Amino acid sequence: MSIAEKTTELQGQKIVIVGGGIGGAAGALALALRGADVTLYEHHPEFKEVGAGLQIGPHGVKMLKKWGIGQRAIELGFVPENMQFRDAMTAETILTMDFGEKFLEHYGAEYLVIHRSDLLNLLVESATEAGATLVNNHHVLDGVTDGDGVKVTVKNRADNSISEVEADVLIGFDGTHSLFRKKIVDDDPVPSAYVAYRGTSSLPDDPDMAGLTSVIGYIGPRCHFIQYPLRSGELLNQVAVFQSPRYLKSLVEGTEVPEDWGNNDEFRQAFTHTHEKIQCRQKHMWLDQWWQMTDREPLDNWVVNDRIIVMGDAAHPPLQYLASGAVMAMEDSEVFALFAAEAANRGELDWGKVLREVSVERAPRCGRIQTVGRLWGELWHVDGIARHVRNELFRQAGVDNYWFHYADWLWNYDPEARAYLKDPSLGNLPKGLEDWEYNLHKLERQRKDGAQPSDLVL
């Protein structure tokens, strides 16, 4: 295995990363590659990811390639021939996004699907190879600025000993329940009313699916169902997502939300209106765990102070519809490392300035990804005439790769261009969508306006 050649711009800079998920490990790698002295703390006893498959668009694969591990990631994962959107009720393929030659030429990198654990392991190993220190079973209790640096309080969970660590900068890659985000805003996660079931199974042994080389996304009223290969085609990854009627009911009626919303009873009912091709797959899903899907409101400023910043899910937990949660964290990492290295190169390494620039570049982009993720989810789940209009729009988008037009903002991202820093309006929704309102916001607004359950317009 070989990572990219190390450089030395950040030599002598001590950076603490809190959180050893995909984001933190990517941050450790990107910074260690620039010569920084990186220590990462993960509170779990081992580095591990929950879930199974992960889609990495070309915007993410480009980051992996910059770090020299793109090819290795591709070997560990699977490069699908295309992504097929299908109507969940009729199974008609309404849009095929071809990932062949034209795609590669246009986006400059592959579309990759990979097991979350495989990607995390690769990042952890690569960061270690690049010289970062990755420590697990250590819980960061706090981090505060202290003069010209940060003082970090770390508890070793093996012996409960507590130590103080000093660093120049701290990055909170500490996920959706981030300690450091709280220092900027004390907000709550926003539940989407949707829940995900997952499952992996043998692909070659699956008579209906063997030989699958596509990402398949069935989209339909109040649900969707995703299938793709993992590990060079050995595994089939499946995700079943649906709107919880019990959650929605409590939301509409203003009653208490049941803790187990999206449970197995709901799951068994959730796909009865869909095509047999989906219904017959339910038996492959894990039933002992389900993911109640939430995101948070976009955050304009990620900087706690001149020495502390949040990135990854701590800054911008999205819904999963644009498959860009992990990719955003990788982009964050590369932008941070790049901006710091460039400043150091110019002999102007002012961490406060770097952190602010990272935030100004990244917050509009990630905010847009979060917002469009919500919109994209609504688009997948519409019913009635809206579903037919959506299907027709998807069919049209397939003609001459017109869909590039919709995907470019997402997949053509170049950290070196500093595009959002130069023009933050790139983070806005495109013209015509300005007055779109997220369903759950609308519901909340109507409830606040005193609407009765039967008056609510969703």
Next chain:
Amino acid sequence: MSIAEKTTELQGQKIVIVGGGIGGAAGALALALRGADVTLYEHHPEFKEVGAGLQIGPHGVKMLKKWGIGQRAIELGFVPENMQFRDAMTAETILTMDFGEKFLEHYGAEYLVIHRSDLLNLLVESATEAGATLVNNHHVLDGVTDGDGVKVTVKNRADNSISEVEADVLIGFDGTHSLFRKKIVDDDPVPSAYVAYRGTSSLPDDPDMAGLTSVIGYIGPRCHFIQYPLRSGELLNQVAVFQSPRYLKSLVEGTEVPEDWGNNDEFRQAFTHTHEKIQCRQKHMWLDQWWQMTDREPLDNWVVNDRIIVMGDAAHPPLQYLASGAVMAMEDSEVFALFAAEAANRGELDWGKVLREVSVERAPRCGRIQTVGRLWGELWHVDGIARHVRNELFRQAGVDNYWFHYADWLWNYDPEARAYLKDPSLGNLPKGLEDWEYNLHKLERQRKDGAQPSDLVL
């Protein structure tokens, strides 16, 4: 004024038409032009139309041209440069359908807007000139087959005298509350929950609208608003259509429908969410009358028996969204006259066969127009994400006149081709739309399934 040259195929054939609206008058003209002996009875004391403007697509203008009155109709009406669909909330133009050279070439005729009275007068005068006898203030009480013909009972409303008239064939052009449709099916009108307000005003004196040369259709959540010039640009015709909250409420709750649904109180509230450009136009609408919009289920067979058939609104009252109600009646007329004349030319004038052929040719086409009219209405009135998807699909449809693709089935109709007779599946919704369900059908189905108001999914 000159109508088309008369021919003689139907000489000696006595035809009674019941109803002197646009359909009946068109039928009288088309048949008189083939030499038939036509008598039309209209129960009103004069020939008149309610409402104001009427849009006649190229499928209708082609009929007028066949009868030699296309140019005269164009002089009486207005040929708009284009039709502009605009989002009712933002006033953005989302689709411009250009009616210029390419349109003319593609559809073979103009798009015309004309005052209903002007068109009716033109048809009545032309039918009279062609030799038809048009009688008003006469109420047809019944028509029954009698041996090799029809016996028609007619009441003269001037003196209440009743007479029996004999004819070879009777055509029930007697509108949406048709006596003759009842002989085929005893169905009820299907209310759409939408109501229309209309108004005409001086166009040159209107500072905001003077010089208008387009048909403008603002489409938005639960409402739309149409504007176009009439009478060579002297008049501005406006139509405001909205969903009645009271009607919908009674439908959802299963309570009695208030008779005055769509009244002025509702009208004043109906456009508050729309753009100022619409709101400021409300003062031009007539308030003393509003039209509760209904249609009926498509009717597979229009033939009462070998000598009696229904056509026009009696056979296929549509919602108004495809602007084809009057045009269908004109197509019916031409198809009837053509099929009869061709049979006579072959020396095989078997009226039973002609009536059945007309029904087999026309019913699938008109059924599709009725059904797509409902769908088109839903498409105009969507809210939320659906509205944005609709807007984007409309924007895409504007590229390189792609919208021809959606309009061809409607506007490229040739009676001589007998296309639906040869392939009745042309009356089906296009692929992908097979499982679309009309909102009001869905509501009814859910109520029958015992759904409570709060469970209803519209």
